[in-house]
Amino acid sequence: MTLTDREQQRLQALAESGLLEKDNVPVFNEAAQLVANFLEIPICIASVMDRDWQWIKAEVGWSDLEQIQSLSTVRQIKRSECFCAYAIENEQVLAIRDTTTHPIFAHRLFVGHYGIRAYLGVPLISSNGYCLGTIAVMDLAPREFRPKEIEFVELTARWCMAELERFQPIGSTLPPPKRTEPAPLPLPLPSSLPATGFSIERLKVELIAQLMQELRTPLTSVMGMTSVLSREIYGPLRRKQKEYLKIIHDSGQYLLSLVEEILALRELPSGGAPLSLTSVDVEMLCQQVLKTLEPVANRREQQIHVTVEPVHRIWLLDKGKVQQLLYHLMFRVIQVAEGGCVIRVHVSRKGDNLNIGIWVSHPWLGDNLPETELEACGIAMGSTSLSADTDPDDSSGFPEEASSIDVWERVKDSAIDRSRERLGLLLSCQLAQMHSGKISIQGGPRSGYRYVISLPEKR
Template sequence: MYSESRLFCRLEGLSPVERWQRRQAVLDQLDLLNTDGVPVFEEAVQMGARFLAMPICILSIVNGTQQFFKAAVGLSQLGVMNRLAAQRALPLAEGLCTYVIDSEQVLAVANVLEHEAFTQLSLVQEYGVQAYAGIPLLTSQGDCIGTLAVMDTTPHHFSQQDIAFLELTARWAMGEFERNQLIASTTANSPWPTLASNSLKATIDAVRLNLIAQLTQDLRSPLTSIVGMASVLSRQIYGPLTDKQKEYTDIVRRSSQTLMNLVDDIIGLGTDRDDYNYLTPTPVDIEMLGQQVIQSLEQVATQREQQIKLTVEPGPRIWMLDKGKVRQLLYHLIFSVVQTAGEASTIQVHASRKADHLQLAVGLSNPWLGEGLPQALLALDHHLPGGNIGDLYPVNQDLVGPHPSRDLQFPDTTTSSQESSRELLSLLLSRQLTEMQRGALGIQGSPEAGYRYVITLPSLTANASTASRIAC
């Protein structure tokens, strides 16, 4: 049993309502509740059942207290005209998938009758399921929306190879589904119907952006396979590796994951989507979100011999925020610090509550240079358009403090060079994303104690519209 005797829950800080809101927003965005007969899901369950030689394989999504079967094979094995086959749904409390959903971890049980916690479930009592292996179904943003599970009415031992294959299949299925959804939405918003009223240049630009978005999404499928297979090889599931083979496999895995993070970053920018101008409030666990951002930047920091550490002030971790935009602004702000900091630096991220606002501080410490943001980064920030924080956010300046340009003198550099640095663009995007959410981004500190970035964000109202138009 892969979960052993302890079933831990990464979402234990969320109430049932908050969990429902979080998943509902993702399901609405993917339009999964209204989608029937997804070919890639059907192929996934066929692959799972065939490769593991299991009679039953189900891909389901969770909405509220129910799990709905989006694709299934072998339901007739549970009895002629059984309720599952007819309704293609099961209350979460009656099955084992709830443990996978809550923990976002693999659950593999060779014989459920040997575990008292499972013996009273209707999946066991009514349908006779004895062997179960469930894999969390994760979106590209890391949200668990369902499971891919195989079952048998007799005990069955699951090997590491079995679990690895199911993980690959689940990752592939979700990647393909999201890619197809993006292509469909892009086609629906095609600029061709308005050719007559648009200039040729504007039309070409729109087509180019749509094509870039599709090509970027197309990169996810092969990268997903490379990351998954490299991970399987590095875990030596199919046999031991030599030291050199293990070294090369780890390089392939890390490099592929870096490429995957870059692809997700491009997709997250929403260059082809009008909904980038909308706020989508959802309950966000700020600690989990911070860990996801740090994980995506880990490879970049490691290459520069740096560390990124996250601390969270004790208390409630759940905030109503636009998860995607907060993730992007935090990612790009930390990226700017990483790129301008020296070796052996530690980037410190701290989340806390200030009045009714969420405050995120990003600082830096270096064993030789001391505390505070690098001079190069402060200079970049100073010379950004609207570089005076007070000009951008006069109302919230008391929350973030004055710009250090009052204390320091920077050379008169220009930001209109032929090729703006990615650090500069990342800083500018972080500012714009903060402003879109009615927040403040500023710098606190002094020349003696050093400076740090401070982001202050209001919690969006829980009853706000799922898509609230941002005033432009």
């Protein structure tokens, strides 16, 4: 399916929702007020996007801007000028600390005319996968949006869609949107079944996917409402009530992350499918994976920190495959690492390769991979260094490529361990190989060991 086809289906779902015709959407009004108050930010809008215009359905502070001189400007913005178009087209969060320094958005009308200096936009995605609009917040001064603030806006967006779809899913008459990748080959049809085009196995896969989608909606509602209740909007809470609400919220968030993982795996094409290369902002991709894994890390009292060297952030990649690669490798490191540590992810360029290093920082064990992880890859802690010293000119701290070991070669033949973590590691290795890259372990006893994903630049 081409991007044009996907956009046409999105517009059909938007028309079916009836949101374009509504001047007042109560759930959007409540969401805008809630987000503006929680983030203590002057501007918040909830909007939908048609082919040419962004239609604002609820706002806080937007109409108070001195530059807003007409009612039409309050309610509609040209799509080519708004920031929200990027969040909708990519179906992911867009956070900009300082719009005046952003290479893409610095010259937009929002910056020069309206004076918007910071922006955070979260897509509004229906249960059937159609992105209809955004909830966005804006500030008139540069602002770093904290992970908890982004998470709250994401939860509010999901709650909004769950409320809108309480009685009827939006886009239910349309086929679910697909990635712009070749469709998988049809599964063989057993001779005992009529020629309907589906096998029992394929029907089971599709049914599980639908059940996962249905599970996501009530989970989102539970998380959204527990978040609202915990802020004591409807009255004060006792200490025990707050503890129980936090447990419910955190458990729901963890369950939702598992649902998202299952759905993402279903979308992953077979190994024979060609790469679907697009321009990807690597930092934003890492942050997106971080958000997905935060509930898992929080359960182990861990943190995830992402750093990016000041090099080209835009790379030509298969976004879906690299996202899954990062997810499963980071998940493995989270599971084998000690509680209370920091999982570090560092993005750099090494020659023509994109390098992503992943390791653990512990308050008294230092920077390294856990000993059990090294032993699983055949590295004894008392062994000689793979590369005891790092290149002094290499600011990433990654050892020389020639001194690394290929993880795939060390773990592919181990048939004993069938755990989720090992299967995820094997999947990550194969996804890297599909990109003509690899996952290696680099370092030594003195400098510490780390996983390094190395993907060659595509031209």
